Amino acid sequence: xxxxxxxxxxxxxxxxxxxxxxxxxxxxxxxxxxxxxxxxxxxxxxxxxxxxxxxxxxxxxxxxxxxxxxxxxxxxxxxxxxxxxxxxxxxxxxxxxxxxxxxxxxxxxxxxxxxxxxxxxxxxxxxxxxxxxxxxxxxxxxxxxxxxxxxxxx
Amino acid sequence: xxxxxxxxxxxxxxxxxxxxxxxxxxxxxxxxxxxxxxxxxxxxxxxxxxxxxxxxxxxxxxxxxxxxxxxxxxxxxxxxxxxxxxxxxxxxxxxxxxxxxxxxxxxxxxxxxxxxxxxxxxxxxxxxxxxxxxxxxxxxxxxxxxxxxxxxxxxxxxxxxxxxxxxxxxxxxxxxxxxxxxxxxxxxxxxxxxxxxxxxxxxxxxxxxxxxxxxxxxxxxx
Numbered sequence: 326x327x328x329x330x331x332x333x334x335x336x337x338x339x340x341x342x343x344x345x346x347x348x349x350x351x352x353x354x355x356x357x358x359x360x361x362x363x364x365x366x367x368x369x370x371x372x373x374x375x376x377x378x379x380x381x382x383x384x385x386x387x388x389x390x391x392x393x394x395x396x397x398x399x400x401x402x403x404x405x406x407x408x409x410x411x412x413x414x415x416x417x418x419x420x421x422x423x424x425x426x427x428x429x430x431x432x433x434x435x436x437x438x439x440x441x442x443x444x445x446x447x448x449x450x451x452x453x454x455x456x457x458x459x460x461x462x463x464x465x466x467x468x469x470x471x472x473x474x475x476x477x478x479x
Numbered sequence: 480x481x482x483x484x485x486x487x488x489x490x491x492x493x494x495x496x497x498x499x500x501x502x503x504x505x506x507x508x509x510x511x512x513x514x515x516x517x518x519x520x521x522x523x524x525x526x527x528x529x530x531x532x533x534x535x536x537x538x539x540x541x542x543x544x545x546x547x548x549x550x551x552x553x554x555x556x557x558x559x560x561x562x563x564x565x566x567x568x569x570x571x572x573x574x575x576x577x578x579x580x581x582x583x584x585x586x587x588x589x590x591x592x593x594x595x596x597x598x599x600x601x602x603x604x605x606x607x608x609x610x611x612x613x614x615x616x617x618x619x620x621x622x623x624x625x626x627x628x629x630x631x632x633x634x635x636x637x638x639x640x641x642x643x644x645x646x647x648x649x650x651x652x653x654x655x656x657x658x659x660x661x662x663x664x665x666x667x668x669x670x671x672x673x674x675x676x677x678x679x680x681x682x683x684x685x686x687x688x689x690x691x692x693x694x695x696x697x698x699x700x701x
Contacts, residue, residue, distance in 0.1 A: 432650075435649035436649070438653075446666070448666060451645075454645055
């Protein structure tokens with residue numbers, strides 16, 4: 326766990342990292358739908374040996390399911406620097422009482438190191454990293470949508 | 480002048496000096512952050528202030544600073560006189576530690592963590608990750624640390640040799656960045672890739688100055 330991920334939602338907003346947006350359940354559910362499709366696409370890409378493509382789409386699926394949860398709470402990252410990390414931090418902040426789900430969000434957040442290595446240092450993505458990303462996305466898709474639905478039902 | 484590698488043990492970290500001339504940095508101001516009186520003083524302060532629970536003897540501190548015990552004693556007395564360190568006696572041994580009540584303690588911790596902390600923080604984090612056979616810091620940060628002047632490094636490059644679990648390594652990477660407030664770029668290669676050194680990247684890492692982290696010592700210390 327890192328200090329950033331322990332930051333409450335209110336502090337992230339007060340720190341200028343988040344902005345408030347109207348809650349739109351259709352948008353939240355569409356993002357989860359896209360993330361589910363990304364999970365399938367990632368598996369297909371892995372099967373043909375496109376590890377870079379498989380990882381990127383699985384990572385994007387992780388980001389979208391976390392964004393869906395943040396949007397269900399009426400917040401999103403401000404669109405300047407570091408907004409991926411802020412999206413993950415916002416999702417983690419909504420899960421203070423759900424350790425398993427929060428750990429999964431932390432694991433998804435840490436995928437940024439693989440992504441950065443691939444995008445900025447031309448490092449090859451390994452099959453292990455792809456499997457991990459797909460596994461984390463699967464976990465997020467099982468854990469986060471129920472939390473999101475409960476929030477949207479309020 | 481290039482010469483055969485010379486291994487110098489500096490406390491818990493083993494530093495491979497590719498150039499003999501680098502040996503002279505211990506009596507000069509540190510190139511990494513030349514605001515301290517000497518490299519030895521900076522390393523002693525880093526070792527004690529970044530781990531305020533640590534108590535070390537003069538002999539230990541001499542090893543950490545890469546200097547002789549009489550010189551370490553003079554450095555320690557100077558720092559105690561300034562209120563940055565404190566000491567106590569256990570039998571015939573004088574144990575020295577950080578004086579956290581100093582008004583300069585916290586600001587110095589921030590400076591030391593940014594400048595000299597990476598060797599300690601990265602070593603300790605990687606020592607807790609299974610499957611790592613060897614790890615070293617290379618690139619501009621290592622070059623500055625080993626005494627070659629130049630611009631302040633923007634990140635710390637780390638090479639991990641072995642097959643660590645990805646999630647464990649990434650979690651450790653996140654903790655390093657949280658602690659150091661500087662990006663830590665970790666590249667992982669297998670031991671066979673490291674031995675073969677077929678890529679230009681690995682050949683460069685093997686020929687340029689680097690800091691080999693003593694993970695075994697740190698694991699035993701835990």
